[in-house]
Amino acid sequence: MSFAQPSLMPSFTRPPSRVAIVRSARYDLDLGAVLFRALKEFDLPVKGFKVLLKPNFVESDPEGVINTHPAVVGAVRETFLRLGAESVRVAEGPAHERDMEAILETIRLRNFLGPLPGLFVDLNLDEVHAVNLRTRASKLKQLYLPRTVLEADYIVSLPKLKTHHWAGVTLSLKNMFGIVPGCCYGWPKNVLHWAGITPSLLDINSTVRPDFAIVDGIIGMEGNGPIQGSPKPSGVLILGDDPVAVDATCARVMGLAPERIDYLAKAGMLLGHLKPEKIRQLGECVASVRTPFAVLPAFQRLVAAKGK
Amino acid sequence: MQVADSTPGSDRQIQNPNAEPRFASPESRVPNPVSRARMTSGQLRDSHCLEFLITNQNSDGGWGYHPASLSAVEATAWGLAALISSRRAPPPAEVCARARDWLLQAQQTDGSWPPFPGQPQGCWVTSIASQALHLHGGAQNAVQRGLHWLLNAWPAEGTVWWRLRQTLFPSRVARQDSSLRGWNWTPGTASWVEPTAHALLFLRSLPMEILPPQAAKRRQLAECMLFDRMCPGGGWNSGNPLVYGVAGVPRIGPTAWALLALRNHSERPEIQTSLGWLEGTYGAIHGAASLALAHRCLTAYGRRVSPLAPALGELYSPNHFFDSMLTNAWIVLALNEEGSAVVPTAGEAANR
Secondary structure (H helix, E strand, O other): OOOHHHHHHHHHOOOEEEEEEEOOOOOOOOHHHHHHHHHHOOOOOOOOEEEEEEEEOOOOOOOOOOOOOOHHHHHHHHHHOOOOOOEEEEEEEOOOOOOOOHHHHHHHOOHOOOOOEEOEHHHOOEEEEEEEOOOOOOOOOOEEHHHHHHOEEEEEEEEEEEEEOOOEEEEOOOHHHHHHHHHHHHHOOOHHHHHOOOHHHHHHHHOOOOOOOEEEEEEEOOOOOOOOOOEEEEOOOOOEOOOOOOHHHHHOOOOOOOOHHHHHHHHHHHOOOOOOHHEEEEEEOOHOOOOOOOHHHHHHHEEEOOOO | OOOOOHHHHOOEOOOOOOOOOOOHHHHHOOOOOOOOOOEOOEEOOHHHHHHHHHHHHOOOOEOOOOOOOEEEEEHHHHHHHHHHHOOOOOOOOOHHHHHHHHHHHHOOOOOOOOOOOOOOOOOOHHHHHHHHHHHOOHHHHHHHHHHHHHHHOOOOOOOHHHHHHHOOOOOOEEOOOOOOOEEEEEOOOOOHHHHHHHHHHHHHHHHHHHOOOOOHHHHHHHHHHHHHHHOOOOOOOOOOOOEOEEEOOOEEEHHHHHHHHOHHHHHOHHHHHHHHHHHHHHHHOOOOHHHHHHHHHHOOOOOOOOOHHHHHHHHHHHHHHOHHHHHHHHHHHHHHOOOOOOOOHHHHHOOO
16 A cells, blocks of 8 residues: 655745635635635646545534534535545544544534545544654654545645644644544544654654645634633634645734744744745735634743734 | 655655554455344344344454454454343354454464554553453453453553652643553553543453452552542543643543443442433433443443433434444443343452
8 A cells, every 4th residue: 555645845945835814704604615716726636536634523512613613524525526526535533532423413514514424434443554654753653544544645634723722722733633543542542642742743744744724713712722612703714735834824813923833833844834924825814814812821922922 | 645755766655564464355354245234113123233243244253343344353342242242132153253263363472452453562452352252251361361461551650750750840731640540542651541441341350269469459549540530520531631620521431431340339429420420411412332332331320211222223314323333332232231230240249
């Protein structure tokens, strides 16, 4: 079995990244049309590809604040099919909840995607392959990763715009923790915590870097995220072809300084762009949609200076 | 996935140092199309799930997490336990024997089991595999070796170095007593609720006379650990019970397993509070696996719960339980215990 791996290049050798910010105040609007317009600008090479969407489904949360909203997942799937993808599957491996069916039924995903068997894959219980990690930020060296992820031609990280009580924020890079299978590593995936959140995150994303990221910031979460925070309506979808640049832009929208977020600062050295001058901004500008998120006292140092 | 590196011959191959798992050949899987549990009159019976398990057993004798997927230790152990539990419609002995043989072959030389054969490291599934073999009988040597590995498997927290570090730099985020150690998911990590509960359930199923002296100490420590990790309002989760002073939200799975493992402490107020939480949540469960676990747990404590079959029938319709082996196995276990007071096993009674 072989799979394509991302290039690892120092930031100064990379071409500029593209990030679009589009407004959408509610989930019941025509998100498919909004996303199709935005994605057309990227001219993505997905025709005939097997696309895998990796949302952030964490818990059985009927309120729709913790998880990527199913309306966004449905709209993204529809959009990639319109762009010519051969297939678009959805896959997730929650860290805290083994009963995937309970999560999917609570959020009513099938109302937005249709019948789920065959379309949705529980990454916690997928077949696995041993993969040597491409970087040595952590001591892990190797992880078992799900076949569904390794066989995908194109991976889209679909997180929620949230604060995180261990990492500061959880966005498209942190969302990739969900590809690590629980059947091998348990619930939560404690091996990643012992190896260090930042180093593990770098190693996972250097090995399976998402090709594209779309962040659900229509209603985000502030404070004690990623589970017990408060809803934060932000009215945006943030998307781009570089997950580091997307996450950095998200942090700026949240009123945080991305270079002060440990894992983002390090990811900016090898995996993508952090600096605004290396990010080609499409759609709205950051300043016009900035919505400062409340953070826990331990993360006050992440708050950006006024006007930044 | 990113396809930026076009260098011919670059490192695009998965390097698997463990080669192919021993039972990984495609021929070892079920050759037929997926056979779903067939349901009649809106009620799911244990025979439907049993049929699903029997039909979808891989030709190597194991079960994958889903039909026609690679045999996995956890799925096989639960499949075997479910078949053994079926009193109304005992499955063919050969089906159980093949599953037993598969488990025996998958056991490592140190007595442990990895998640999938061919993986080098034993882990949490050892408790479940050992218990399934013990229930089946006739493989006591393998059970003893599993027991020996478990009793010598310690989580990473609680070592002298760890405790010194905790004393010098106490966590300001989460609070727990790290001297209370149970079992971890994987070697080199910390104790967690579910692997600890599975290990306790296995220990309690064994007769006293085969337990070495250190088993009692480990049991006591692990039970204390479970009580320490309980969420403030009752129940357990897969995270921390208290983060930044905010109580964690309990979850069905960890709560049910912890309660089943702590059945010999039923008089304690923590148990009663947790049972209360589970009872209160029972009506709003949206997943068949959680429902079966919660039902099994509440029944074990003699609590009255609404019949399982109609609720499962409703849950079955939209997704067919995602053809999950675990869900089907847990349903068989729950339906076979329904309506019957759960009597402690000989081992449990002697260990009390």
